[in-house]
Amino acid sequence: MKPQSTSARPLLIAALAGVVFAAGLALGGMMDPRKVQGFLDVGGIGSDRWDPSLAFVMGGALLVSLITFARVGTREMSWSGDPIALPTRRDIDGRLFGGAALFGVGWGLSGYCPGPAVASLLIGGLDVACFIGAMAAGMLLARWWQTRAVNSQGADA
């Protein structure tokens, strides 16, 4: 089989990964924004108001992720023939703090982070569609703002 763009296999792998991801979100309760807010409600720790579900989901996901990334260093190519593309950025700057803080505010307010929101598109009605549309707009705005900031500084990337 010929690898890369002409083959349907990479698309099937990607689609299957999306389906499995959604299964994990649904089984783990993460498509219910009340459970997410219930976890972030740390003032409720010690009472039955606090919902630790998200910690168990993160624990399970992180366990597999740690093993996956520890082992992936030993292979150079993926099944599709594409190289393993790992993030390279290591900088910890104001944009990392500021962006993550903004994300956290929206996450706490809505109980949605991008994965559960997208997975809820067909069950969440107009409210979730509005959230996803606004999220897409925010993403495009951020990309535009970043390009503009880089251009005005000159080529220092």
Added chain:
Amino acid sequence: MHPYIFSFAGGLLIGAAVWLLLTGLGRVAGISGIMAAAIAQPRAGAWRIAFLAGLIGGGLLFARMFNVPSVTVTSTPLLIVAGLVVGFGTVVSGGCTSGHGVCGLGRRSARSLVATLTFMIAGAATVAVIRAMQ
């Protein structure tokens, strides 16, 4: 069975999706990065569209299977505000719960640890304010 068993099993499945995308395609399963690139350059990577289609279709299928309730926790205008800052913030900081929280911590990246602690604290602070106002 205790409900947290299901939470943990759900987490294992999310981890399995991370493994599949990385081993199969060489890509990191960060949803905000995948979505931002898919809407900014839809022709650049068909795999991103395929992944998002799987996530949306799978979301419908498994929400029905596991009886996920369809609820929102705030008003439509506030959901729009939340969506804007989630989209803007995840692109500026380079990841969300999956990209920084699951994959980044899995790579033992200090940058992702800082991002994850920051959005967790900001999320907890926001919920504390909401609870105080109720």
